[in-house]
Amino acid sequence: MSPTYYAPRGGLPAQDQLLTDRAIFTDAYAVLPKGTMRDITTSFLPGWTDTRLWVIARPMSGFAETFSQYIMEVQPGGGSDTPETDPQAQGVLFITEGEASLTANGAEHHMTAGGYAYLPPSAKWSLHNKGSAPLRFHWIRKAYQPAPGLSEPDVLVLNEQDITPTPMPDTNGAWATTRFVDPADLRHDMHVTIVTFEPGGVIPFLETHVMEHGLYVLEGKAAYRLNNDWVEVEAGDFMWLRAFCPQACYAGGPGRFRYLLYKDVNRHMPLRPFG
Template identity: 65%
Template sequence: MALSSYYAPHGGLSPQTDLLTGRAVFTTAYAVIPKGVMQDIVTSALPFWDRARVWIIARPLSGFAETFAQYIVELAPGGGSDRPEPDDGAEAALFVVEGCIAVTVAGRTEVLQPGAFAFLPPSSGWTVRNTSGDKAVFHWIRKDYDKVEGLDAPPVLFADERMIAPTPMPGTEGRWATTRFVDPADLRHDMHVTIVTLQPGAVIPFAETHVMEHGLYVLEGKAVYRLNQDWVEVEAGDFMWLRAFCPQACYAGGPGNFRYLLYKDVNRHPKLGGPFGSRP
Protein backbone atom coordinates (compact mmCIF):
# COMPACT_ATOMS: atom_id res chain seq x y z
CA MET A 1 0.00 0.00 0.00
CA ALA A 2 1.26 3.51 -0.83
CA LEU A 3 2.44 5.69 2.02
CA SER A 4 -0.13 8.12 3.36
CA SER A 5 0.37 11.60 4.71
CA TYR A 6 -1.45 12.04 8.01
CA TYR A 7 -2.26 15.46 9.41
CA ALA A 8 -0.75 16.31 12.80
CA PRO A 9 -1.32 19.56 14.72
CA HIS A 10 1.67 21.82 15.28
CA GLY A 11 0.27 24.32 17.75
CA GLY A 12 1.20 27.98 17.49
CA LEU A 13 -1.15 30.89 18.10
CA SER A 14 -3.22 32.93 15.67
CA PRO A 15 -2.02 36.51 15.10
CA GLN A 16 -4.04 39.43 16.44
CA THR A 17 -4.89 40.38 12.85
CA ASP A 18 -6.91 37.19 12.20
CA LEU A 19 -10.70 37.22 12.13
CA LEU A 20 -12.12 35.16 14.99
CA THR A 21 -14.86 33.59 12.86
CA GLY A 22 -14.28 29.81 12.71
CA ARG A 23 -15.91 26.46 12.07
CA ALA A 24 -16.16 25.16 15.66
CA VAL A 25 -19.58 23.71 16.51
CA PHE A 26 -20.84 22.20 19.77
CA THR A 27 -24.37 20.80 19.96
CA THR A 28 -26.17 18.12 21.95
CA ALA A 29 -25.94 15.78 18.94
CA TYR A 30 -22.44 16.45 17.60
CA ALA A 31 -19.36 18.61 17.89
CA VAL A 32 -16.73 19.79 15.40
CA ILE A 33 -13.31 20.86 16.65
CA PRO A 34 -11.47 22.36 13.65
CA LYS A 35 -7.73 22.00 13.24
CA GLY A 36 -7.28 25.77 13.75
CA VAL A 37 -8.48 25.39 17.36
CA MET A 38 -5.59 23.06 18.24
CA GLN A 39 -3.14 25.78 19.21
CA ASP A 40 -0.65 26.11 22.06
CA ILE A 41 -3.13 27.68 24.44
CA VAL A 42 -5.39 24.57 24.61
CA THR A 43 -2.72 21.95 25.29
CA SER A 44 -2.49 20.03 28.57
CA ALA A 45 0.36 18.59 30.60
CA LEU A 46 -0.12 15.22 32.30
CA PRO A 47 1.29 13.69 35.50
CA PHE A 48 4.27 11.36 34.99
CA TRP A 49 4.76 12.46 31.37
CA ASP A 50 7.84 14.44 30.38
CA ARG A 51 8.62 16.50 27.28
CA ALA A 52 5.01 16.02 26.27
CA ARG A 53 1.97 18.13 25.51
CA VAL A 54 -1.53 16.88 24.79
CA TRP A 55 -4.61 18.07 22.96
CA ILE A 56 -7.59 16.42 24.68
CA ILE A 57 -10.25 16.37 21.99
CA ALA A 58 -12.86 14.14 23.67
CA ARG A 59 -13.61 13.21 27.26
CA PRO A 60 -16.56 11.76 29.18
CA LEU A 61 -18.76 14.75 29.94
CA SER A 62 -22.49 15.31 30.35
CA GLY A 63 -23.77 16.27 26.90
CA PHE A 64 -20.58 15.13 25.17
CA ALA A 65 -18.60 11.89 24.87
CA GLU A 66 -19.98 9.11 27.05
CA THR A 67 -17.72 6.13 26.35
CA PHE A 68 -14.20 7.34 25.57
CA ALA A 69 -11.47 9.96 25.78
CA GLN A 70 -9.20 10.85 22.87
CA TYR A 71 -5.86 12.66 23.03
CA ILE A 72 -3.37 13.86 20.47
CA VAL A 73 0.01 13.46 22.16
CA GLU A 74 3.13 15.33 21.00
CA LEU A 75 6.46 14.08 22.33
CA ALA A 76 9.73 15.94 21.99
CA PRO A 77 12.85 13.80 21.51
CA GLY A 78 13.35 11.72 24.66
CA GLY A 79 9.83 12.46 25.89
CA GLY A 80 7.31 9.92 27.08
CA SER A 81 6.12 8.16 30.21
CA ASP A 82 6.84 5.09 32.32
CA ARG A 83 3.42 5.54 33.98
CA PRO A 84 1.19 6.72 31.14
CA GLU A 85 -2.16 5.26 32.22
CA PRO A 86 -3.50 6.17 35.69
CA ASP A 87 -6.56 3.86 35.49
CA ASP A 88 -6.05 0.10 35.81
CA GLY A 89 -9.40 -0.52 34.11
CA ALA A 90 -8.62 1.50 30.98
CA GLU A 91 -7.73 0.00 27.63
CA ALA A 92 -5.87 2.00 24.99
CA ALA A 93 -5.52 2.32 21.25
CA LEU A 94 -2.56 4.24 19.82
CA PHE A 95 -2.15 5.44 16.23
CA VAL A 96 0.99 7.26 15.07
CA VAL A 97 0.69 10.19 12.66
CA GLU A 98 4.18 11.75 12.81
CA GLY A 99 7.66 10.62 13.86
CA CYS A 100 8.12 7.38 15.76
CA ILE A 101 7.60 6.08 19.29
CA ALA A 102 8.81 3.02 21.18
CA VAL A 103 6.04 1.22 23.06
CA THR A 104 7.05 -1.40 25.63
CA VAL A 105 4.60 -3.89 27.13
CA ALA A 106 5.17 -7.27 28.80
CA GLY A 107 8.89 -7.07 28.05
CA ARG A 108 8.33 -6.45 24.32
CA THR A 109 9.31 -3.19 22.63
CA GLU A 110 7.87 -2.13 19.29
CA VAL A 111 8.96 0.98 17.38
CA LEU A 112 5.87 2.49 15.78
CA GLN A 113 6.06 4.79 12.76
CA PRO A 114 3.26 6.71 10.99
CA GLY A 115 0.46 4.29 10.16
CA ALA A 116 1.25 1.98 13.08
CA PHE A 117 -1.43 0.93 15.57
CA ALA A 118 -1.30 -0.60 19.03
CA PHE A 119 -4.06 -2.05 21.20
CA LEU A 120 -3.13 -2.21 24.89
CA PRO A 121 -5.49 -4.04 27.27
CA PRO A 122 -6.24 -2.93 30.83
CA SER A 123 -3.48 -3.31 33.45
CA SER A 124 -0.89 -4.17 30.78
CA GLY A 125 1.69 -1.78 32.26
CA TRP A 126 2.72 -0.28 28.93
CA THR A 127 5.23 2.55 28.56
CA VAL A 128 6.04 4.91 25.69
CA ARG A 129 9.09 6.92 24.71
CA ASN A 130 10.22 8.99 21.74
CA THR A 131 13.68 7.53 21.12
CA SER A 132 14.25 9.48 17.89
CA GLY A 133 15.79 12.88 17.30
CA ASP A 134 12.55 14.35 15.94
CA LYS A 135 9.12 15.20 17.32
CA ALA A 136 6.52 12.40 17.44
CA VAL A 137 2.73 12.73 17.39
CA PHE A 138 0.18 9.99 18.05
CA HIS A 139 -3.48 9.53 18.94
CA TRP A 140 -4.30 7.89 22.26
CA ILE A 141 -7.86 6.62 22.68
CA ARG A 142 -8.81 5.55 26.21
CA LYS A 143 -11.88 3.56 27.22
CA ASP A 144 -13.00 1.89 30.44
CA TYR A 145 -12.97 -1.77 29.40
CA ASP A 146 -16.46 -3.33 29.62
CA LYS A 147 -15.81 -6.78 31.09
CA VAL A 148 -18.05 -9.71 30.25
CA GLU A 149 -18.13 -12.84 32.40
CA GLY A 150 -16.67 -15.73 30.41
CA LEU A 151 -14.72 -13.51 27.98
CA ASP A 152 -11.07 -12.67 28.51
CA ALA A 153 -9.77 -9.20 27.72
CA PRO A 154 -8.17 -8.98 24.26
CA PRO A 155 -4.40 -9.45 24.04
CA VAL A 156 -1.81 -6.82 23.14
CA LEU A 157 -1.87 -6.13 19.40
CA PHE A 158 0.50 -4.24 17.12
CA ALA A 159 -0.41 -3.59 13.48
CA ASP A 160 0.35 -1.29 10.54
CA GLU A 161 -2.32 0.00 8.20
CA ARG A 162 0.02 -0.32 5.22
CA MET A 163 0.05 -4.08 5.76
CA ILE A 164 -3.75 -4.43 5.92
CA ALA A 165 -5.94 -4.66 2.84
CA PRO A 166 -8.92 -2.30 3.22
CA THR A 167 -12.34 -3.98 3.29
CA PRO A 168 -14.58 -2.42 0.61
CA MET A 169 -18.15 -1.62 1.51
CA PRO A 170 -20.62 -3.71 -0.52
CA GLY A 171 -21.48 -2.33 -3.93
CA THR A 172 -18.88 0.46 -3.87
CA GLU A 173 -16.07 -1.17 -5.90
CA GLY A 174 -13.67 -0.02 -3.20
CA ARG A 175 -14.56 3.67 -3.39
CA TRP A 176 -15.62 3.43 0.27
CA ALA A 177 -13.52 1.07 2.38
CA THR A 178 -12.47 0.40 5.96
CA THR A 179 -9.07 -0.65 7.29
CA ARG A 180 -9.74 -2.87 10.29
CA PHE A 181 -7.03 -3.37 12.90
CA VAL A 182 -8.92 -6.05 14.84
CA ASP A 183 -11.27 -8.86 13.80
CA PRO A 184 -14.82 -7.40 13.98
CA ALA A 185 -16.10 -10.86 15.01
CA ASP A 186 -13.86 -10.93 18.11
CA LEU A 187 -16.33 -10.17 20.91
CA ARG A 188 -13.54 -9.66 23.43
CA HIS A 189 -13.18 -6.18 21.95
CA ASP A 190 -15.66 -3.54 23.12
CA MET A 191 -14.35 -0.81 20.82
CA HIS A 192 -13.17 -0.63 17.24
CA VAL A 193 -10.62 1.87 15.98
CA THR A 194 -10.41 1.80 12.19
CA ILE A 195 -9.50 3.99 9.22
CA VAL A 196 -12.25 4.86 6.77
CA THR A 197 -11.29 5.87 3.22
CA LEU A 198 -13.57 7.49 0.64
CA GLN A 199 -12.20 8.21 -2.80
CA PRO A 200 -12.99 11.58 -4.45
CA GLY A 201 -16.71 11.75 -5.20
CA ALA A 202 -17.56 8.72 -3.07
CA VAL A 203 -20.46 9.00 -0.64
CA ILE A 204 -21.98 7.47 2.43
CA PRO A 205 -25.31 7.23 0.61
CA PHE A 206 -27.75 7.19 3.52
CA ALA A 207 -28.07 8.88 6.89
CA GLU A 208 -26.51 6.35 9.26
CA THR A 209 -28.48 6.36 12.52
CA HIS A 210 -27.27 3.83 15.07
CA VAL A 211 -26.40 3.11 18.69
CA MET A 212 -22.62 3.52 18.34
CA GLU A 213 -20.95 6.70 19.56
CA HIS A 214 -18.31 8.00 17.14
CA GLY A 215 -15.10 9.96 17.28
CA LEU A 216 -13.71 10.91 13.84
CA TYR A 217 -10.34 12.57 13.30
CA VAL A 218 -9.71 13.56 9.68
CA LEU A 219 -6.30 12.25 8.63
CA GLU A 220 -6.36 13.39 5.00
CA GLY A 221 -8.48 15.24 2.47
CA LYS A 222 -11.76 17.09 2.80
CA ALA A 223 -15.48 16.38 2.64
CA VAL A 224 -18.94 17.69 3.34
CA TYR A 225 -20.27 15.73 6.31
CA ARG A 226 -23.91 15.40 7.35
CA LEU A 227 -24.19 15.76 11.13
CA ASN A 228 -27.75 15.50 12.43
CA GLN A 229 -29.60 18.04 10.22
CA ASP A 230 -26.54 20.05 9.19
CA TRP A 231 -24.02 19.75 6.35
CA VAL A 232 -20.56 20.76 7.59
CA GLU A 233 -17.32 21.16 5.63
CA VAL A 234 -14.42 19.30 7.24
CA GLU A 235 -10.76 18.84 6.32
CA ALA A 236 -7.57 17.14 7.47
CA GLY A 237 -6.91 17.96 11.12
CA ASP A 238 -10.56 18.39 12.14
CA PHE A 239 -12.20 16.24 14.82
CA MET A 240 -15.89 15.28 14.96
CA TRP A 241 -17.83 13.73 17.84
CA LEU A 242 -21.21 12.12 17.12
CA ARG A 243 -23.45 10.93 19.92
CA ALA A 244 -25.38 7.68 19.61
CA PHE A 245 -28.15 7.86 16.99
CA CYS A 246 -26.89 11.12 15.47
CA PRO A 247 -27.65 10.83 11.70
CA GLN A 248 -24.53 10.99 9.56
CA ALA A 249 -23.60 10.85 5.89
CA CYS A 250 -20.77 12.15 3.72
CA TYR A 251 -19.64 13.39 0.30
CA ALA A 252 -15.87 13.12 -0.26
CA GLY A 253 -14.60 16.30 -1.88
CA GLY A 254 -11.26 15.42 -3.51
CA PRO A 255 -8.88 16.00 -5.15
CA GLY A 256 -7.34 13.25 -2.99
CA ASN A 257 -8.85 10.61 -0.75
CA PHE A 258 -10.85 11.58 2.34
CA ARG A 259 -9.65 9.49 5.28
CA TYR A 260 -10.45 9.51 8.97
CA LEU A 261 -9.53 7.63 12.13
CA LEU A 262 -12.79 6.27 13.57
CA TYR A 263 -13.62 5.23 17.13
CA LYS A 264 -16.86 3.44 17.99
CA ASP A 265 -18.14 1.37 20.92
CA VAL A 266 -19.26 -2.14 19.92
CA ASN A 267 -20.19 -5.67 21.02
CA ARG A 268 -21.91 -4.91 24.33
CA HIS A 269 -25.46 -4.69 25.68
CA PRO A 270 -26.67 -1.19 26.52
CA LYS A 271 -26.55 -0.58 30.26
CA LEU A 272 -29.97 -0.45 31.94
CA GLY A 273 -31.24 1.02 35.17
CA GLY A 274 -30.70 4.76 35.02
CA PRO A 275 -28.40 7.38 33.48
CA PHE A 276 -25.40 5.67 31.90
CA GLY A 277 -26.52 2.34 33.35
CA SER A 278 -26.11 3.19 37.04
CA ARG A 279 -28.85 1.66 39.17
CA PRO A 280 -30.03 3.61 42.20
Protein backbone atom coordinates in the same frame (compact mmCIF):
# COMPACT_ATOMS: atom_id res chain seq x y z
CA MET B 1 -0.66 5.70 -2.81
CA SER B 2 1.31 6.31 0.39
CA PRO B 3 -0.88 7.45 3.29
CA THR B 4 -0.48 10.82 4.94
CA TYR B 5 -1.44 11.72 8.49
CA TYR B 6 -2.17 15.29 9.58
CA ALA B 7 -0.86 16.29 13.00
CA PRO B 8 -1.29 19.68 14.73
CA ARG B 9 1.64 21.97 15.44
CA GLY B 10 0.10 24.47 17.82
CA GLY B 11 1.15 28.09 17.55
CA LEU B 12 -1.24 31.04 17.51
CA PRO B 13 -2.92 32.89 14.66
CA ALA B 14 -1.74 36.43 13.93
CA GLN B 15 -3.56 39.30 15.63
CA ASP B 16 -4.84 40.55 12.25
CA GLN B 17 -6.55 37.23 11.41
CA LEU B 18 -10.35 37.04 11.30
CA LEU B 19 -12.04 35.49 14.32
CA THR B 20 -14.55 33.46 12.32
CA ASP B 21 -13.98 29.70 12.15
CA ARG B 22 -15.90 26.45 11.73
CA ALA B 23 -15.96 25.32 15.38
CA ILE B 24 -19.40 24.21 16.56
CA PHE B 25 -20.85 22.37 19.56
CA THR B 26 -24.45 21.16 19.55
CA ASP B 27 -26.43 18.67 21.63
CA ALA B 28 -25.92 16.05 18.88
CA TYR B 29 -22.39 16.66 17.58
CA ALA B 30 -19.29 18.81 17.81
CA VAL B 31 -16.72 19.91 15.23
CA LEU B 32 -13.27 20.94 16.43
CA PRO B 33 -11.44 22.40 13.40
CA LYS B 34 -7.67 22.06 13.25
CA GLY B 35 -7.41 25.80 13.93
CA THR B 36 -8.64 25.26 17.49
CA MET B 37 -5.59 23.15 18.36
CA ARG B 38 -3.32 25.96 19.48
CA ASP B 39 -0.67 26.30 22.16
CA ILE B 40 -3.14 27.75 24.66
CA THR B 41 -5.48 24.76 24.35
CA THR B 42 -2.88 22.13 25.27
CA SER B 43 -2.78 20.13 28.51
CA PHE B 44 -0.10 18.22 30.41
CA LEU B 45 -0.15 14.89 32.24
CA PRO B 46 1.60 13.79 35.44
CA GLY B 47 4.14 11.07 34.77
CA TRP B 48 4.93 12.27 31.24
CA THR B 49 8.09 14.26 30.47
CA ASP B 50 8.56 16.71 27.59
CA THR B 51 4.98 16.03 26.50
CA ARG B 52 1.89 18.08 25.82
CA LEU B 53 -1.49 17.05 24.46
CA TRP B 54 -4.77 18.25 23.06
CA VAL B 55 -7.80 16.63 24.70
CA ILE B 56 -10.30 16.39 21.85
CA ALA B 57 -12.88 14.13 23.54
CA ARG B 58 -13.78 13.25 27.12
CA PRO B 59 -16.77 11.51 28.71
CA MET B 60 -19.55 14.04 29.33
CA SER B 61 -22.93 13.28 30.84
CA GLY B 62 -25.63 13.56 28.19
CA PHE B 63 -23.20 13.59 25.29
CA ALA B 64 -20.43 11.15 24.28
CA GLU B 65 -19.98 9.07 27.42
CA THR B 66 -17.70 6.13 26.62
CA PHE B 67 -14.28 7.43 25.60
CA SER B 68 -11.56 10.04 25.73
CA GLN B 69 -9.20 10.94 22.92
CA TYR B 70 -5.90 12.80 23.10
CA ILE B 71 -3.48 14.05 20.47
CA MET B 72 -0.10 13.57 22.12
CA GLU B 73 3.09 15.47 21.24
CA VAL B 74 6.27 14.04 22.76
CA GLN B 75 9.59 15.79 22.26
CA PRO B 76 12.84 13.81 21.73
CA GLY B 77 13.82 12.18 25.00
CA GLY B 78 10.29 12.49 26.41
CA GLY B 79 7.72 9.89 27.33
CA SER B 80 6.45 7.95 30.33
CA ASP B 81 7.11 4.78 32.31
CA THR B 82 3.66 5.09 33.92
CA PRO B 83 1.40 6.39 31.12
CA GLU B 84 -1.95 4.97 32.28
CA THR B 85 -3.17 5.49 35.85
CA ASP B 86 -6.67 3.95 35.53
CA PRO B 87 -6.58 0.14 36.09
CA GLN B 88 -9.81 -0.30 34.09
CA ALA B 89 -8.65 1.67 31.05
CA GLN B 90 -7.80 0.07 27.75
CA GLY B 91 -6.07 2.12 25.09
CA VAL B 92 -5.39 2.45 21.40
CA LEU B 93 -2.37 4.36 20.11
CA PHE B 94 -2.12 5.53 16.50
CA ILE B 95 1.10 7.16 15.32
CA THR B 96 0.79 10.09 12.91
CA GLU B 97 4.37 11.40 12.96
CA GLY B 98 7.75 10.45 14.36
CA GLU B 99 8.90 7.26 16.04
CA ALA B 100 7.72 5.63 19.26
CA SER B 101 9.49 3.07 21.43
CA LEU B 102 6.68 1.09 23.05
CA THR B 103 7.27 -1.59 25.67
CA ALA B 104 4.20 -3.72 26.43
CA ASN B 105 4.32 -6.67 28.84
CA GLY B 106 8.08 -6.81 28.43
CA ALA B 107 8.12 -6.82 24.62
CA GLU B 108 9.70 -3.86 22.83
CA HIS B 109 8.15 -2.40 19.67
CA HIS B 110 9.40 0.28 17.30
CA MET B 111 6.43 2.19 15.90
CA THR B 112 6.36 4.65 13.01
CA ALA B 113 3.65 6.62 11.18
CA GLY B 114 0.63 4.40 10.59
CA GLY B 115 1.46 2.31 13.64
CA TYR B 116 -1.42 1.00 15.78
CA ALA B 117 -1.27 -0.53 19.25
CA TYR B 118 -4.11 -2.00 21.31
CA LEU B 119 -3.35 -2.14 25.04
CA PRO B 120 -5.75 -4.04 27.33
CA PRO B 121 -6.29 -2.89 30.93
CA SER B 122 -3.87 -5.48 32.35
CA ALA B 123 -1.02 -4.45 30.03
CA LYS B 124 2.11 -3.06 31.64
CA TRP B 125 3.40 -0.55 29.13
CA SER B 126 5.62 2.46 28.66
CA LEU B 127 6.33 4.76 25.75
CA HIS B 128 9.29 6.97 24.88
CA ASN B 129 10.52 9.09 21.99
CA LYS B 130 14.07 7.95 21.35
CA GLY B 131 14.21 9.65 17.97
CA SER B 132 15.45 13.11 16.97
CA ALA B 133 12.08 14.59 15.91
CA PRO B 134 8.80 15.15 17.77
CA LEU B 135 6.48 12.16 18.13
CA ARG B 136 2.75 12.78 17.55
CA PHE B 137 0.05 10.20 18.09
CA HIS B 138 -3.58 9.66 19.07
CA TRP B 139 -4.37 7.98 22.38
CA ILE B 140 -7.93 6.70 22.69
CA ARG B 141 -9.03 5.42 26.12
CA LYS B 142 -12.13 3.54 27.22
CA ALA B 143 -13.05 1.73 30.44
CA TYR B 144 -13.14 -1.95 29.49
CA GLN B 145 -16.47 -3.74 29.95
CA PRO B 146 -15.88 -7.43 30.73
CA ALA B 147 -18.39 -9.94 29.38
CA PRO B 148 -19.20 -13.41 30.77
CA GLY B 149 -17.16 -16.16 29.15
CA LEU B 150 -14.82 -13.78 27.33
CA SER B 151 -11.22 -13.10 28.26
CA GLU B 152 -9.50 -9.74 27.94
CA PRO B 153 -8.08 -9.04 24.44
CA ASP B 154 -4.38 -9.48 23.73
CA VAL B 155 -1.86 -6.71 23.09
CA LEU B 156 -1.72 -5.88 19.37
CA VAL B 157 0.98 -3.85 17.60
CA LEU B 158 0.36 -3.39 13.87
CA ASN B 159 0.76 -0.89 11.03
CA GLU B 160 -2.01 0.12 8.65
CA GLN B 161 0.33 -0.17 5.67
CA ASP B 162 0.43 -3.94 6.27
CA ILE B 163 -3.38 -4.30 6.23
CA THR B 164 -5.53 -4.51 3.12
CA PRO B 165 -8.62 -2.27 3.44
CA THR B 166 -12.02 -3.98 3.24
CA PRO B 167 -14.27 -2.38 0.58
CA MET B 168 -17.86 -1.71 1.57
CA PRO B 169 -20.30 -3.83 -0.48
CA ASP B 170 -21.54 -2.40 -3.78
CA THR B 171 -19.23 0.64 -3.69
CA ASN B 172 -16.67 -0.44 -6.31
CA GLY B 173 -13.92 0.36 -3.81
CA ALA B 174 -14.94 4.00 -3.35
CA TRP B 175 -15.55 3.40 0.39
CA ALA B 176 -13.30 1.08 2.40
CA THR B 177 -12.34 0.38 6.01
CA THR B 178 -8.95 -0.62 7.40
CA ARG B 179 -9.69 -2.88 10.38
CA PHE B 180 -7.04 -3.59 12.99
CA VAL B 181 -9.27 -5.99 14.94
CA ASP B 182 -11.42 -8.87 13.68
CA PRO B 183 -15.05 -7.65 13.93
CA ALA B 184 -16.06 -11.16 15.06
CA ASP B 185 -13.73 -11.00 18.10
CA LEU B 186 -16.29 -10.16 20.79
CA ARG B 187 -13.59 -9.69 23.42
CA HIS B 188 -13.23 -6.15 22.05
CA ASP B 189 -15.76 -3.55 23.20
CA MET B 190 -14.39 -0.77 21.01
CA HIS B 191 -13.06 -0.54 17.47
CA VAL B 192 -10.63 2.02 16.08
CA THR B 193 -10.43 1.85 12.29
CA ILE B 194 -9.42 3.99 9.31
CA VAL B 195 -12.16 4.86 6.82
CA THR B 196 -11.15 5.85 3.28
CA PHE B 197 -13.26 7.47 0.56
CA GLU B 198 -11.95 7.87 -2.95
CA PRO B 199 -12.96 11.13 -4.72
CA GLY B 200 -16.70 10.98 -5.32
CA GLY B 201 -17.28 8.36 -2.63
CA VAL B 202 -20.34 8.77 -0.41
CA ILE B 203 -22.17 7.36 2.58
CA PRO B 204 -25.43 7.22 0.63
CA PHE B 205 -27.86 7.22 3.56
CA LEU B 206 -28.17 8.86 6.97
CA GLU B 207 -26.56 6.40 9.37
CA THR B 208 -28.35 6.47 12.73
CA HIS B 209 -27.01 4.05 15.33
CA VAL B 210 -26.23 3.52 18.98
CA MET B 211 -22.45 3.76 18.64
CA GLU B 212 -20.75 6.97 19.69
CA HIS B 213 -18.12 8.23 17.28
CA GLY B 214 -14.91 10.17 17.25
CA LEU B 215 -13.69 10.99 13.71
CA TYR B 216 -10.29 12.62 13.22
CA VAL B 217 -9.58 13.59 9.61
CA LEU B 218 -6.16 12.27 8.61
CA GLU B 219 -6.19 13.32 4.97
CA GLY B 220 -8.27 15.24 2.43
CA LYS B 221 -11.56 17.10 2.74
CA ALA B 222 -15.29 16.36 2.46
CA ALA B 223 -18.78 17.54 3.21
CA TYR B 224 -20.20 15.71 6.23
CA ARG B 225 -23.86 15.57 7.21
CA LEU B 226 -24.28 15.79 10.99
CA ASN B 227 -27.86 15.73 12.29
CA ASN B 228 -29.58 18.55 10.31
CA ASP B 229 -26.43 20.24 9.03
CA TRP B 230 -23.87 19.85 6.25
CA VAL B 231 -20.40 20.88 7.45
CA GLU B 232 -17.13 21.05 5.55
CA VAL B 233 -14.21 19.27 7.17
CA GLU B 234 -10.55 18.84 6.24
CA ALA B 235 -7.37 17.16 7.45
CA GLY B 236 -6.78 17.98 11.11
CA ASP B 237 -10.47 18.47 12.02
CA PHE B 238 -12.20 16.32 14.64
CA MET B 239 -15.89 15.37 14.76
CA TRP B 240 -17.53 14.10 17.94
CA LEU B 241 -20.90 12.37 17.47
CA ARG B 242 -23.42 11.49 20.13
CA ALA B 243 -25.22 8.13 19.89
CA PHE B 244 -27.97 8.15 17.22
CA CYS B 245 -26.75 11.38 15.59
CA PRO B 246 -27.68 11.02 11.88
CA GLN B 247 -24.58 11.13 9.69
CA ALA B 248 -23.54 10.84 6.05
CA CYS B 249 -20.62 11.93 3.88
CA TYR B 250 -19.74 13.16 0.39
CA ALA B 251 -16.05 13.15 -0.51
CA GLY B 252 -15.83 15.35 -3.57
CA GLY B 253 -12.05 15.28 -3.95
CA PRO B 254 -9.71 16.23 -5.47
CA GLY B 255 -7.86 13.67 -3.34
CA ARG B 256 -9.07 10.86 -1.14
CA PHE B 257 -10.67 11.52 2.25
CA ARG B 258 -9.55 9.47 5.27
CA TYR B 259 -10.33 9.54 8.97
CA LEU B 260 -9.50 7.67 12.17
CA LEU B 261 -12.78 6.36 13.60
CA TYR B 262 -13.69 5.31 17.16
CA LYS B 263 -16.87 3.45 18.06
CA ASP B 264 -18.10 1.39 21.01
CA VAL B 265 -19.29 -2.13 20.11
CA ASN B 266 -20.24 -5.64 21.24
CA ARG B 267 -21.84 -5.03 24.63
CA HIS B 268 -25.31 -4.86 26.20
CA MET B 269 -26.65 -1.40 26.87
CA PRO B 270 -26.30 -0.68 30.61
CA LEU B 271 -29.69 -0.22 32.28
CA ARG B 272 -28.29 1.62 35.30
CA PRO B 273 -25.23 3.80 35.91
CA PHE B 274 -21.92 1.97 36.05
CA GLY B 275 -20.82 1.12 39.56
